[in-house]
Every structure is written in structure tokens, then in C-alpha cells.
Amino acid sequence: MPYLVKECPACEAGRLEFREAIIAPFVAARVFGSRSKRCRLARCGTCCLVFYEQRYDDNEVERLYAGYRSDDYYQTRHRYEPWYTKTLNSRLGAAEDITIRRKAYHSTLSEFGVETEPETVLDYGGDRGQLMCGGPGRQHFVFDISGVEPEPGVVRIAGATALQSRRFDLVLLCEVLEHVSQPLLYLRNITNHVQPNGLLYVTVPNREFRFEDIPSGAWYRTWLRLLLSNQMLTIAADFWSTTIRKYFKRVPPLGFVKMHEHINVFDFQSLTSLLSRAGYTVLTCKTYMNGVGLLALCRRNSESATNG
Numbered sequence: 071m072p073y074l075v076k077e078c079p080a081c082e083a084g085r086l087e088f089r090e091a092i093i094a095p096f097v098a099a100r101v102f103g104s105r106s107k108r109c110r111l112a113r114c115g116t117c118c119l120v121f122y123e124q125r126y127d128d129n130e131v132e133r134l135y136a137g138y139r140s141d142d143y144y145q146t147r148h149r150y151e152p153w154y155t156k157t158l159n160s161r162l163g164a165a166e167d168i169t170i171r172r173k174a175y176h177s178t179l180s181e182f183g184v185e186t187e188p189e190t191v192l193d194y195g196g197d198r199g200q201l202m203c204g205g206p207g208r209q210h211f212v213f214d215i216s217g218v219e220p221e222p223g224v225v226r227i228a229g230a231t232a233l234q235s236r237r238f239d240l241v242l243l244c245e246v247l248e249h250v251s252q253p254l255l256y257l258r259n260i261t262n263h264v265q266p267n268g269l270l271y272v273t274v275p276n277r278e279f280r281f282e283d284i285p286s287g288a289w290y291r292t293w294l295r296l297l298l299s300n301q302m303l304t305i306a307a308d309f310w311s312t313t314i315r316k317y318f319k320r321v322p323p324l325g326f327v328k329m330h331e332h333i334n335v336f337d338f339q340s341l342t343s344l345l346s347r348a349g350y351t352v353l354t355c356k357t358y359m360n361g362v363g364l365l366a367l368c369r370r371n372s373e374s375a376t377n378g
Contacts, residue, residue: 073125073251078114079334080254080344085115089284090291091122094328095150095304100143101126101134106304108294109329113281117347119340120281122329125251134331150301153309168200171244174358175271176205178367182353184269188239192227194260195246199224207240237265244273247344248332257348266372270350273365276357277337283321294326341366 077084088110095106110123144159191207199212213227220226250256311325350368
């Protein structure tokens with residue numbers, strides 16, 4: 071049975087509005103071993119988070135991210151998304167991308183006088199710890215399930231047991247929250263590793279479409295069923311929809327949105343609401359990377375309670 075949620079995973083409210091969507095064909099093949107199907111996108115009437123009703127369980131997460139961006143991952147995705155090229159696959163997380171993200175990280179911390187404040191810095195889910203290089207902190211740590219060799223000067227924390235009781239003055243959580251099925255619970259668990267009054271730096275993609283643009287009604291469900299009945303038609307409509315969303319921030323007529331690796335879609339309001347609910351005071355939240363991303367710097371409230 072699909073793993074579905076009936077309340078907002080960010081604020082736990084039940085005031086949800088739904089629109090039809092599809093499961094990305096490459097995700098359907100890689101994770102579920104099936105053809106693409108319809109699913110539902112929800113918008114919370116309380117915190118405005120947009121999210122997919124269907125979530126990934128632990129086994130599905132493992133199948134989705136095993137060998138992430140490897141040749142096998144590329145081949146599967148390229149089969150259903152011909153515009154997803156080898157160049158694009160290798161560019162994600164490459165030096166140019168990291169340089170832009172690192173500049174935003176350094177300038178944001180500098181704006182709030184954090185250059186010398188933190189003694190210990192942890193990049194949670196931070197690959198090799200590239201983002202921390204040249205930044206504040208006397209001791210740099212990275213926790214990442216990939217087990218890749220960290221950057222020089224960065225200490226890898228191997229496994230959840232080694233991390234369990236440790237706290238840090240500054241924690242980075244970059245491009246993670248959009249992937250997780252329970253973002254509020256996940257963030258509360260991260261808070262266990264932030265010192266009281268310590269800092270959390272978060273980045274997520276910025277929402278690239280208006281929820282209101284997605285059609286509703288029986289005719290639209292019929293249209294999606296028609297699209298999904300023919301793989302070439304699905305690919306053509308996917309290319310059209312993706313291009314318009316990327317360049318014009320709209321869902322085009324007869325287009326659709328798809329459940330991809332990102333199952334939570336944040337904007338300013340939903341991100342700040344989530345951070346506040348998890349026990350943080352938001353110091354700043356703003357767009358960066360020409361509006362493609364959102365970043366937030368916040369301070370953990372000293373009295374905030376967490377779930378271990």
C-alpha cells in the first residue's frame with residue numbers, strides 16, 4: 071500500500087487542498103518498479119507547505135538514493151527524461167555550484183557576525199563537507215551516509231551512533247528538507263545536535279510554480295490518464311511542463327507537476343513556519359541563486375524541546 075499522509079508533515083494541520091499530479095516516470099521505474107501513476111499534491115491551509123500526499127518509506131528511500139547520480143541512475147532517468155544529460159548529471163554538486171552556495175553561506179554568516187562565534191560546525195548530509203571550506207569554525211565535521219572521503223580539515227562522523235550525543239555550535243542542513251517524508255520530526259531530531267542558542271543554516275529549493283495553476287476537476291484526471299497511457303506522450307508533456315515551470319514559474323495549460331526526489335515544496339512562509347515550530351528563531355530567510363533557492367539562518371531557542 072502507498073505511504074500516504076493525511077495531515078501536513080510540517081505543521082501537523084489537517085486543512086489541506088489537493089491537486090492532481092503524477093509520479094515521475096523514472097521514479098516509478100527506479101523506486102516502485104512500475105509505470106507512472108497519478109498521485110496528489112497538497113497545499114496546507116495553515117503553513118502553506120506544498121507537498122505530495124504519497125511519501126517514501128525507508129526501503130523506497132534506499133532504492134531511490136542508492137548509487138545516486140551514478141551511471142545506472144543516469145541511464146534510468148535519461149530513458150524517461152531525454153533532456154537529463156550526462157553534463158547535467160555531473161554538474162549537480164560540482165565545483166561551480168558549490169562556489170555559488172559557499173558564497174551565499176559566507177555572506178549570510180558575515181552579515182550576522184558569525185565569522186568567529188562557532189567553535190564546532192557540522193554539515194549534516196553534506197557530502198564531503200565542501201560548503202564549510204574557508205568558513206567559520208575551528209573544527210569542521212560532516213555526517214553523510216555516502217561515506218565519501220571528506221575534504222582536508224573536515225572530520226567525518228561515521229554512523230548515527232557516533233553522532234548520537236554530540237552537539238555543535240553551528241549545523242548546516244542544505245538541500246535536505248525537500249527530500250524527507252517527515253520534515254518536522256526530522257528537523258526536531260537535527261535540533262538535538264544544535265547547542266542551545268546555537269545556529270542552524272538551512273537551504274532548500276524555492277517553489278517554482280503556483281499551486282493555483284494546476285487544473286482541478288474530473289476532466290483533468292481523464293487528461294492525465296490519457297497522457298500516462300502512452301510513454302512518448304508522457305515524455306513530450308513532461309518536457310513542455312518542465313520547461314515552462316523552470317523558465318516562467320508556471321504550470322502550463324494541460325501541463326502537470328510530478329513527484330520527484332523532492333516531495334516537499336517550500337516557499338518563504340512554509341520554511342519559516344517549519345523552523346519556528348521546530349524551536350528556532352529565524353534571523354533571516356531570503357532567496358538566493360537568482361531566486362532558485364531559499365536560505366535561512368536561525369538560532370535555536372534555549373528552552374526548545376526536541377524529540378530524540
